[in-house]
Amino acid sequence: MAFKAGVITFPGSNCDRDMAVAIEAALGKPAxxxxxxxxxxxxxxxxxALPGGFSYGDYLRSGAMAAKSPIMRAVVNAAxxxxxxxxxxxxxxxxxxxxxxxGALMRNAGQTFVCRTVALTVENTASPFTQGxxxxxxxRIPVAHHDGNYFADTATLDALENEGxxxxxYNEPVNxxxxxxxxxxxxxxxxLGMMPHPxxxxxxxxxxxxxxDDGKRLFEGVITALASA
Amino acid sequence: xxVRILVRLKPGVLDPQGRAVHHSLEGLGFDGVEDVRIGxxxxxxxxxxxxxxxLNTMCEKLLANLVIEDFAIEKLEGxxxxx
Numbered sequence: 001m002a003f004k005a006g007v008i009t010f011p012g013s014n015c016d017r018d019m020a021v022a023i024e025a026a027l028g029k030p031a032x033x034x035x036x037x038x039x040x041x042x043x044x045x046x047x048x049a050l051p052g053g054f055s056y057g058d059y060l061r062s063g064a065m066a067a068k069s070p071i072m073r074a075v076v077n078a079a080x081x082x083x084x085x086x087x088x089x090x091x092x093x094x095x096x097x098x099x100x101x102x103g104a105l106m107r108n109a110g111q112t113f114v115c116r117t118v119a120l121t122v123e124n125t126a127s128p129f130t131q132g133x134x135x136x137x138x139x140r141i142p143v144a145h146h147d148g149n150y151f152a153d154t155a156t157l158d159a160l161e162n163e164g165x166x167x168x169x170y171n172e173p174v175n176x177x178x179x180x181x182x183x184x185x186x187x188x189x190x191x192l193g194m195m196p197h198p199x200x201x202x203x204x205x206x207x208x209x210x211x212x213d214d215g216k217r218l219f220e221g222v223i224t225a226l227a228s229a
Numbered sequence: 230x231x232v233r234i235l236v237r238l239k240p241g242v243l244d245p246q247g248r249a250v251h252h253s254l255e256g257l258g259f260d261g262v263e264d265v266r267i268g269x270x271x272x273x274x275x276x277x278x279x280x281x282x283x284l285n286t287m288c289e290k291l292l293a294n295l296v297i298e299d300f301a302i303e304k305l306e307g308x309x310x311x312x
Contacts, residue, residue, distance in 0.1 A: 061294055068291060097294065104296040111245045151242065151297055176243065 005031040005047040010066045015052035022199035026219035036069045046226050047084050050091030062147040063093030072098055084128050085191045092193035101193045103152030109176020115144040119171040120182050124164050127189035128225035132217035139214035141196035148195040150177035230277045231305040236293045237268035
């Protein structure tokens, strides 16, 4: 398949390799690794993933400086052209800071770093990322974050709900997120930001504490959606 | 010119850090603390002719996240700077 996927690495990213491995597991070939300081994306990229970690040391605010990095100007342009972009954890923070997704991610309400596998409800199955799941299905995906408390004003939250842009919701409060939101989609459904780590749940052989394989269908969904488009 | 920027969470946005510190102050026996809000102070040395507009743009584009934060810019010019 000519499908080209890219994973961006920022200084401080630490889930970039996991992301590339997850994409390779679903796609059957490696993702292209891209450095934050590059001004341009490789030609003909079909899918871009922003990994978890602590870009720029989380200085200022999580994701704030990464969102202004040279490569992100190219990513924003690509997203506006309709290239699917997935941001996980720090990648989600980068997506809100860059304006590709609404709202902001604040310090967890409980002030503690949360690191465990959580149950999520799939709220939307109409996007490339979520089409492999069933509406209302419960999946188990690991979280590991300190700043995953999703915040947006009431009007924005209502709009997200009404437009079916809440992709995943925690089955129980995890970090103080408004309306237990774990992941949201852009208006056109082609940008997904989520705090849980689907790339850590791609193999049935994974120890249950690492989340099993419920994340794999997310990557397969993107590839299937684009291959058939 | 020295510029001091205060970035604060907007009123109504939950500040778990402030709440934890509030709790700690109470634990130390300080009664009557109504609320604690924690922000960030950013000091910059900038060219004297830096316009207010430029300083505002810096805050809006990077230094503050307007979804959750407000900012206030304080210029410490002339005698204030040497004080």
